[in-house]
Amino acid sequence: MCSPGPHIFLLVVPIFRAFKEKDLEALLEVLMPLTERVWRHCMVLFTWGYWLNDCPVENYIVREGKGIQELLEKCGNRYHVLNPRHYDDSDQVKELFKKITVMVKQNGESFTCKTKKKISQKLPWRRIQKQEEWRKREQKLIERVMKALAKEAEEPTGPFSTIAQSMDDFHISDLGEDGSSECGSFYTVRESTNS
The missing domain is CATH 3.40.50.300 (P-loop containing nucleotide triphosphate hydrolases)
Structure with a gap:
């Protein structure tokens, strides 16, 4: 082309x-x-x-x-x-x-010489159609991001800390409660009270 x-x-x-x-x-x-x-x-x-x-x-x-x-x-x-x-x-x-x-x-000529006029007549319409499609997609994406940001602002902000539960019903405590070893932090394991 x-x-x-x-x-x-x-x-x-x-x-x-x-x-x-x-x-x-x-x-x-x-x-x-x-x-x-x-x-x-x-x-x-x-x-x-x-x-x-x-x-x-x-x-x-x-x-x-x-x-x-x-x-x-x-x-x-x-x-x-x-x-x-x-x-x-x-x-x-x-x-x-x-x-x-x-x-x-x-x-005597390249392959597309005779068909160039037909192709170029179709291209502007296709280009406009694609631009409109991309604008719609962009607008939908902006709306999604705005909704996600609005929901996020409603939730309380603060330090994020949760206690993870292991497969055998024990809780692994937060890193901040325990000391450190030369290999990094270590955890203490507490028995679950949910049983």
Whole structure:
């Protein structure tokens, strides 16, 4: 949605994992809101290229079947393979950037140019709607805080001290009644009179 928008979408497909038709369906569903125009800006990037064992990637594409072949067809048969075992070989990255440059020149524009006007017309209304919602939430929060403060002021203020009751019906006294040891304060235990 930001200007100038994406020039290319790299669809990353790891070679070590089979690309099934369900993967293609999921990808089509994700890209559906972007319209059919998005496919002019897509390229498949095969990763984990060393799984090919020096065989051409075309063999992999034929062996994988309909799912990957349909994806490549939608992308205009644009693809590239990266082999992490040859990370010091900068030629594979340079070749990828050359392919990207050719795609950008062929498309002549970024993906969002034609839809920018429609999107920008919707944004002000959404922004105003969100601002009103945040104001309402803020007002409710202020009202809650004010009610809590009003209730708190009604209660007597003074030193806070209570006696805690243990599980076996003994009371643990306040720290102020007992002395201190070198490890800190210690408690005296009184038997409960509530029994």
